[in-house]
Amino acid sequence: MSQDPAAIFGALLKVCINEEAAEDSRRLAKVEIAFFSLGVLSSTLTAYVLFQIGLVV
Secondary structure (H helix, E strand, O other), rough: OOOOOOHHHHHHHHHHHHHHHEEEEEEHHHHHHHHHHHHHHHHHHHHHHOOOOOOOO
């Protein structure tokens, strides 16, 4: 391997940072956001139902 910093950085860029990993990270983030949103929605709905039936005042 050469001692040229640009060549070293280019080699690392090809190996360490690829589009598939970035795409997987985006997809994983979307799934996590969806599950978090569903959790907030279900918690809100549960609290509303409990208030309506009078179990929580």
